[in-house]
Structure formats: C-alpha cells, structure tokens
Amino acid sequence: MMDVDFLxxxxxxxxxxQDEQIAGLRAFDAEVNLTRDAWDRxxxxxxxxxxxxxxxxxxxxxxxxxxxxxxxxxxxxQQLKTKATRFAxxxxxxxxxxxxxxxxxxxxxxxxxxxxxxxxxxxxxxxLTPHYVIPGEARAFHEELQAICDRHAVADYPAFKAWADRxxxxxxxxxxxxxxxxxFDHMGREGDVDREAALAFCVDLASQYAAIYRRRAEPxxxxxxxxxxxxxxxxxxxxxxxxxxxxxxxxxxxxVSGGRTESILMSLPPRADWTYDHQPPEGSRQAETLAxxxxxxxxxxxxxx
Amino acid sequence: MMDVDFLxxxxxxxxxxQDEQIAGLRAFDAEVNLTRDAWDRxxxxxxxxxxxxxxxxxxxxxxxxxxxxxxxxxxxxQQLKTKATRFAxxxxxxxxxxxxxxxxxxxxxxxxxxxxxxxxxxxxxxxLTPHYVIPGEARAFHEELQAICDRHAVADYPAFKAWADRxxxxxxxxxxxxxxxxxFDHMGREGDVDREAALAFCVDLASQYAAIYRRRAEPxxxxxxxxxxxxxxxxxxxxxxxxxxxxxxxxxxxxVSGGRTESILMSLPPRADWTYDHQPPEGSRQAETLAxxxxxxxxxxxxxx
Numbered sequence: 001m002m003d004v005d006f007l008x009x010x011x012x013x014x015x016x017x018q019d020e021q022i023a024g025l026r027a028f029d030a031e032v033n034l035t036r037d038a039w040d041r042x043x044x045x046x047x048x049x050x051x052x053x054x055x056x057x058x059x060x061x062x063x064x065x066x067x068x069x070x071x072x073x074x075x076x077x078q079q080l081k082t083k084a085t086r087f088a089x090x091x092x093x094x095x096x097x098x099x100x101x102x103x104x105x106x107x108x109x110x111x112x113x114x115x116x117x118x119x120x121x122x123x124x125x126x127x128l129t130p131h132y133v134i135p136g137e138a139r140a141f142h143e144e145l146q147a148i149c150d151r152h153a154v155a156d157y158p159a160f161k162a163w164a165d166r167x168x169x170x171x172x173x174x175x176x177x178x179x180x181x182x183x184f185d186h187m188g189r190e191g192d193v194d195r196e197a198a199l200a201f202c203v204d205l206a207s208q209y210a211a212i213y214r215r216r217a218e219p220x221x222x223x224x225x226x227x228x229x230x231x232x233x234x235x236x237x238x239x240x241x242x243x244x245x246x247x248x249x250x251x252x253x254x255x256v257s258g259g260r261t262e263s264i265l266m267s268l269p270p271r272a273d274w275t276y277d278h279q280p281p282e283g284s285r286q287a288e289t290l291a292x293x294x295x296x297x298x299x300x301x302x303x304x305x
Numbered sequence: 306m307m308d309v310d311f312l313x314x315x316x317x318x319x320x321x322x323q324d325e326q327i328a329g330l331r332a333f334d335a336e337v338n339l340t341r342d343a344w345d346r347x348x349x350x351x352x353x354x355x356x357x358x359x360x361x362x363x364x365x366x367x368x369x370x371x372x373x374x375x376x377x378x379x380x381x382x383q384q385l386k387t388k389a390t391r392f393a394x395x396x397x398x399x400x401x402x403x404x405x406x407x408x409x410x411x412x413x414x415x416x417x418x419x420x421x422x423x424x425x426x427x428x429x430x431x432x433l434t435p436h437y438v439i440p441g442e443a444r445a446f447h448e449e450l451q452a453i454c455d456r457h458a459v460a461d462y463p464a465f466k467a468w469a470d471r472x473x474x475x476x477x478x479x480x481x482x483x484x485x486x487x488x489f490d491h492m493g494r495e496g497d498v499d500r501e502a503a504l505a506f507c508v509d510l511a512s513q514y515a516a517i518y519r520r521r522a523e524p525x526x527x528x529x530x531x532x533x534x535x536x537x538x539x540x541x542x543x544x545x546x547x548x549x550x551x552x553x554x555x556x557x558x559x560x561v562s563g564g565r566t567e568s569i570l571m572s573l574p575p576r577a578d579w580t581y582d583h584q585p586p587e588g589s590r591q592a593e594t595l596a597x598x599x600x601x602x603x604x605x606x607x608x609x610x
C-alpha cells in the first residue's frame with residue numbers, strides 16, 4: 001500500500017520549498033522575468049514550471065515542481081527494478097545559468113518516490129558548475145553542504161560528495177561537470193531510515209538553495225567580462241549540454257520514458273557553443289580550470305584544497 | 306578471415322572521395338578555412354578529420370575519414386550481435402552547418418565494416434535539415450537521391466527513404482530532424498550482394514555530396530536574413546544537438562564505446578540556443594516548418610509533395 005497521506009505531506013513541503021526558492025532568487029535578482037507554466041500529466045498528476053529569464057544575474061533558469069503518479073510501465077519497472085504496478089513521485093528541480101561567466105551554474109533537486117508495494121525513497125543533491133574553477137569558492141560551497149549534512153543524522157557528506165563526483169562525470173570528455181557537491185538516491189529504500197528525518201533533510205537542503213547560490217554568485221555578478229570570458233562560457237555551456245543529454249540519468253530516463261520534454265530540458269543553457277578541438281593556452285585560467293576538472297571520478301577533496 | 310585486400314581498396318576509395326568532397330566544397334565556398342587533423346587510434350588505425358570554418362557559406366563543418374581496426378570488445382559485440390573477435394571499419398562522414406539560416410544543414414556518411422568471421426557490410430546515407438522547410442527543395446533533393454539509387458541495383462530508394470524517416474526522428478520532440486533523405490545499413494551482411502556493386506554505390510553517393518549540397522544551398526546563400534531568422538536557426542540547431550546526443554545511434558555508440566570524441570562531435574553546430582517552450586506564431590514560416598516536421602516516423606512523400 002502507498003501511504004497517500006505522507007505522499008501529500010511531501011508534495012506540500014516541496015511546493016512550499018519551491019515558493020521559498022523563488023522568493024529568495026527574486027530578492028537576489030529583482031530584474032529577472034518570472035513566468036509560470038502549470039501543466040497536467042496525461043497519465044496522472046502534473047507540475048508547475050517556473051522559468052526565470054533575462055535577469056541582471058540569471059540569464060536563464062527554472063524551478064520545476066512536479067507531483068505525478070500512474071502505472072509502472074516496462075521502462076520504469078526496469079529502471080526501478082520493481083514488480084510494483086503503481087508509482088507516485090514528487091520533486092523540485094532547478095538549474096540556473098548566469099549572465100556573467102564568472103558566476104557559476106548551479107543545479108538542485110530533491111525528490112520522493114513511492115510504489116504500491118509500500119516502498120519509498122528520497123533522493124536529491126546540489127552541485128556547482130563554475131565556468132572558471134576557483135578552489136576557495138569550491139571549498140566554501142562544500143563547507144556549506146557539509147554543514148547541512150552534519151545537522152541531519154540521515155545525511156552522510158563524504159558518501160554523498162563521492163556520489164556526486166561519480167555521477168557528474170563525463171567519460172567521453174574525461175571531465176567532471178563542475179566542482180561537484182552532494183548527490184544521494186534511494187534513501188529509505190533499504191535499511192532503517194526515519195522518513196520524517198529524510199524529508200526534513202531534503203527540505204532543509206532545498207530551502208538553502210537560493211542562499212547558497214547567492215553567496216557563490218554575488219561577489220562575481222559585476223566582475224569585468226571580456227570576449228574571451230564569453231567565448232569560454234559558451235564552450236563550458238556546450239559541455240553542460242553534452243553531460244545532460246548524453247549521461248545524466250534523470251534527463252535521459254525522462255526523455256525516453258515520455259516525461260514532459262520542456263520541463264526536463266529547462267536545464268539547458270540559453271546558448272551553447274562548440275569549437276573543434278578547442279585547447280586553451282597553457283597556463284591560462286581556462287587551462288587551469290580544465291586541470292581541476294580532469295581529476296577523474298574521485299574528483300577533488302575541496303575541503304582540503 | 307577478413308579480406309584485407311578488399312578492405313584496403315575500400316579505404317582508398319573513401320580517402321579519394323573525401324578529397325573530392327573537400328575540393329567540391331572549396332570550389333563552392335572559396336573563403337572557408339580548412340584545417341586538417343590526422344589522428345591515431347590507440348587500439349589500431351586512425352583518421353583524418355578536416356574542419357571547415359568561417360566560410361562565406363559554411364559556418365562550421367567537417368569531413369571525417371577514418372580507418373580503424375582492433376578487438377571486438379563487449380560493447381561492440383553486443384551492438385553488432387557477433388562472436389567475432391576482430392573488426393575493421395572505414396568510413397567518411399560529414400556535417401555542414403551554413404551561415405545563412407535559409408541554407409539547410411546537410412549530413413552524409415558512408416561506411417564499411419568487416420569482421421574476422423568473414424562477414425562484411427556497407428552502410429550510409431545523406432539527409433537534409435533545412436531550418437525552413439520548402440517542399441519544392443525537399444522534392445528536388447529526394448529526386449537526386451532517387452536518381453542515384455536508380456542507377457545501382459543494390460540500392461532501393463523507397464526502402465532507404467523510409468529507413469531515414471525512421472532513423473532521423475526525435476520521439477521526445479515528436480519531430481523529424483529534417484526532410485530526411487536516404488539511410489541504409491548492413492548492406493551485404495545477409496543475402497547475395499555484390500560487394501563491388503555496393504562499394505560503387507557508396508562511392509557514387511558520397512562523390513555527389515558536394516554537388517547535391519551546392520544545388521540546395523546556392524539559391525539561398527545571399528538571401529536576406531533578419532533577427533527572427535537568426536533566432537530560429539539557433540533553436541533548430543538546438544534540436545539538431547538534441548537529436549545527435551540523445552538519439553543518434555552512431556554518435557551515442559561512438560561516445561560510450563571510447564570513440565574519438567572530437568571527431569564524433571564535429572557534427573555539432575558552432576552555436577545553439579534553447580528557449581523554454583518556444584511556440585512560433587500561428588501561420589508563420591516557423592510554424593509551417595514545424596507542421597512539416599511533425600508528420601511522424603513515416604515522414605512525407607516528398608516526391609509527391
């Protein structure tokens with residue numbers, strides 16, 4: 001049996017978090033244009049996609065809430081390794097692409113999944129993709145994530161940090177997408193996990209999103225930008241597109257399983273560039289960034305970097 | 306046993322075709338900058354990637370020749386459904402992204418594959434992706450492909466046209482990539498196919514590539530371009546990126562099996578744009594193009610359109 005009361009309480013909490021995030025981002029970027037697209041899912045449920053464009057800080061971003069339910073089809077059964085017949089899922093996800101190349105891209109997701117065999121689990125994470133990697137900024141970002149994890153018994157920063165390093169890796173480029181962050185999945189599917197505690201962690205994490213981003217973005221929003229910075233941002237955005245479309249399991253599963261394409265591809269940048277075999281000059285800031293991103297699937301221990 | 310003499314003769318023919326294509330494209334676009342990147346494959350063989358950029362007509366394009374060989378690893382064995390242990394493959398592939406949005410994108414590929422169990426096959430095709438679909442242009446393009454097929458007993462235009470319609474379809478968008486063309490694979494793997502005749506067809510097709518493109522491109526290279534055209538080109542290029550990274554079997558297999566990333570992603574445009582849920586105004590040329598592209602996996606019978 002699916003616990004529908006608990007499901008609705010997670011949906012409510014996630015809806016509230018989305019509103020909080022929107023308010024936080026608007027307080028930071030008062031010029032951003034916000035549009036809202038509420039949608040229904042043919043098989044059951046729906047969502048609320050909020051799009052942010054042409055702000056002073058955010059060039060293109062989105063915050064998507066969804067609460068969907070329906071039959072477990074063959075693709076989903078295989079993905080989830082389950083024999084259950086009905087599922088419900090709710091989540092909030094967001095990606096923000098900034099105007100200024102010195103400001104990082106950020107991504108956040110929290111989700112809850114439950115089946116009619118009574119199983120349930122939480123997943124989520126936050127990760128940062130700077131166009132230029134600055135170790136002190138990566139360290140400060142990871143310290144914040146560690147502090148959030150440290151106040152929740154269900155959260156394990158070292159394990160979730162390592163999970164993000166493995167997940168956000170592009171084998172075809174031999175590069176990490178960015179400086180990682182935390183990623184977790186299947187929390188509560190096995191073992192003895194308190195679901196209220198798991199929900200509290202997800203809500204805490206998601207509710208910090210706007211503030212975490214603001215602290216990483218604000219020092220750079222007015223930094224001088226030259227043509228080289230803009231060109232580099234275009235190429236790094238190209239890598240972001242490649243990761244999301246080639247490797248990201250959530251994106252790929254959503255697209256091939258009939259998810260809502262526009263809400264899924266909300267994560268793509270406004271514009272991306274490709275140049276054949278681009279090699280930044282040795283010793284340049286671009287080359288330094290690539291060196292940080294090419295540490296392999298173990299990433300970098302940013303807390304000590 | 307692999308017939309190495311025949312393999313070398315295919316490689317030579319394909320190399321010669323690549324040179325012919327380059328000469329044809331330079332005759333058409335004298336301003337294009339041509340660079341050459343000869344590369345070795347760690348497991349055996351290598352290639353010759355020619356990149357065309359910043360021409361009067363071609364903004365970014367490439368023609369890649371490769372002749373590789375090596376062990377059949379697990380991924381390849383699964384892809385090819387074979388128990389053979391060694392393979393050799395040679396091919397020429399090309400994509401051209403034009404400057405002017407009124408000029409279509411074109412893609413061409415011919416390939417030859419052989420295994421040490423003695424099996425061999427040819428594959429390839431040419432397809433066209435106009436930013437604005439013009440039925441008369443699509444018809445003229447298909448008439449040329451039909452004429453090439455008609456002079457080769459091994460080629461079956463209706464079957465290859467239908468194959469392209471199925472192959473170049475993006476389910477997540479419910480759109481065809483463009484107006485299709487021809488696509489074929491495994492020619493000679495089963496049944497009684499004369500390999501010299503199959504090679505002759507591939508060479509004939511590939512050697513027509515530059516001329517076919519020129520006839521579709523030339524009338525539009527100086528057509529007036531407004532901001533709306535440029536914006537639309539960016540969005541259609543975004544769809545091209547999506548098709549190649551999410552669905553194209555050649556691209557995906559190459560990236561996950563350790564192919565040469567830069568040569569594979571040579572197909573991506575110089576720049577692509579994404580706008581959330583873009584809907585062209587009813588009755589606009591953009592909306593008309595989408596209507597042509599949304600005919601499903603059976604595409605359009607352009608010869609009668």
